[in-house]
Amino acid sequence: MFDSGIGGLTVARxxxxxxxHENLIYFGDTARCPYGPRPPEEVRKFALEIMDGLAxxxxxxxxxxxxxxxxxxxxxxxxxxDLPIVSVIHPGVRAAAAATRNGRVGLIxxxxxxxxxxxDRALAEIRTDVEMFSQACPRFVEFVERGETSxxxxxxxxxxxxxxxxxxxxxxxxxxxxxxxxxxxxxxxVMGEHVVLVSSAKVTANEVYARLxxxxxxxxxxxxxxxxxxxxxxxxxxxxxxxxxxxxEFGKVEHRPWDRF
Numbered sequence: 001m002f003d004s005g006i007g008g009l010t011v012a013r014x015x016x017x018x019x020x021h022e023n024l025i026y027f028g029d030t031a032r033c034p035y036g037p038r039p040p041e042e043v044r045k046f047a048l049e050i051m052d053g054l055a056x057x058x059x060x061x062x063x064x065x066x067x068x069x070x071x072x073x074x075x076x077x078x079x080x081x082d083l084p085i086v087s088v089i090h091p092g093v094r095a096a097a098a099a100t101r102n103g104r105v106g107l108i109x110x111x112x113x114x115x116x117x118x119x120d121r122a123l124a125e126i127r128t129d130v131e132m133f134s135q136a137c138p139r140f141v142e143f144v145e146r147g148e149t150s151x152x153x154x155x156x157x158x159x160x161x162x163x164x165x166x167x168x169x170x171x172x173x174x175x176x177x178x179x180x181x182x183x184x185x186x187x188x189x190v191m192g193e194h195v196v197l198v199s200s201a202k203v204t205a206n207e208v209y210a211r212l213x214x215x216x217x218x219x220x221x222x223x224x225x226x227x228x229x230x231x232x233x234x235x236x237x238x239x240x241x242x243x244x245x246x247x248x249e250f251g252k253v254e255h256r257p258w259d260r261f
Contacts, residue, residue, distance in 0.1 A: 001026050001063040002050045005033035005145055006237050007179030008065030009245035011088065014205035015063070016227065016246075019212070023225045025057055026065075029258055031233035034141045035068040036110025036177075043112055047073035048080065049258055055081055060217050063208060064088065067109050067177050067200070071116035084211050091203035092174050093122040097130055099196045100172040106165040106195075107134040108187075109176030110141065119176060133168045137161045137177075144179040147241050150186060158183070158190045165191070172196045182245070230254045 001012055005028050012026050027050055029035075035043050047069035051062055062077065062085045064070045070087035077085050096105045107119050114136040123132050140161075143154050165173065173195055175181055181199045188197055212218050219225065231237050231253050242250035 001065050002029065002047075002054065002069070003027075003066040003178055004029050004035040004046075004068065005141070005179070006030070006241055006245060007141070007144060007177060007182075009237075009242065009250075010178050010181045010199070010201040011063065011065040011204050012227075013246050014201040015208055016225070018205045018209055019218075019225070021219045021221050021223065021225050022212075023219070023227070025054060025059065025228045025230065027054060027230045027258075028232070028237055030231045030235065030237065031257070033145065034110065034138075035066065036112045036136075036138055036141060038068075038112065040072045040112065040116070043068050043072045044076060046258070048076060051077055051081065053258065055083065059083070060215075061086065061208065061212065063204070065178050065204070068112035071113050071118040074118075084215060084217075086204060086207050086211055088178060088200035088204050089118055090122050091207045092176065092198055092200040093119060094126065095203045096172050096174045096196075096198045097123060097127045099198060100130060102169065102171045103130045104168060104170045104172075105130055105132050106168070106170035106173040107132055107176045108137045108140075108161065108165070108173065108180065109134070111136045111138055113176050119174065133165055133170055135161055135165055137180075140183055141177065141179045144182050147244070149182050149244075154183070154186055155190065158186050162187070162190050170195065172198060174198045175200065227251060228254065230256050232256065232258045
């Protein structure tokens with residue numbers, strides 16, 4: 001499992017809760033975070049480099065816990081690896097399509113995710129009667145990466161970003177970046193309690209379980225799984241932020257550059 005930084009730990013948390021006996025390797029590319037403002041080819045290159053490294057760790061599944069990487073590298077990854085691959089896009093879209101009551105779904109994400117239109121295409125595959133309205137929220141990742149999940153400045157930024165979606169009358173909002181669940185309190189406050197927030201974390205964990213079960217690859221052991229956390233920068237992932245995302249399961253972080261798996 002990997003992300004551009006710490007946001008994917010929300011997916012890791014949900015996966016560990018659902019599959020406590022599975023071993024998990026999490027790689028956060030903190031040296032090159034954020035991916036959102038980067039060109040698509042660069043995001044694709046980074047994602048494939050990391051998946052090459054993870055594939056050599058004898059894993060049985062790859063989880064792209066990053067919306068930007070899912071948007072630009074999923075198709076190439078499917079052709080490159082003889083492994084089941086789960087991304088955060090399709091599970092989130094299915095959940096939103098099932099939740100909407102008025103057929104107006106909002107999406108917030110990084111610039112890379114929004115401009116890729118990957119969510120729009122995924123929605124069109126299953127529901128042609130639902131409209132999607134997208135909004136890039138590039139500064140949200142910065143707030144999360146520095147551990148700021150509630151402040152007057154954050155509320156002001158959220159109000160600016162979310163105003164167009166409120167004007168469109170969306171009743172369901174996809175948090176299209178794995179960092180964003182940590183801001184769900186502020187996002188819910190700004191959007192209003194009537195709007196359903198769809199986080200990719202739990203629905204992606206459900207997809208991981210379903211795929212492993214279908215492949216007959218669930219770990220038969222009843223022992224707790226082992227969890228490794230790797231960061232590409234020397235600063236890594238702070239213990240405070242790691243525990244905020246993952247709780248007591250968060251352990252020591254290894255430092256390993258992306259090209260030295």
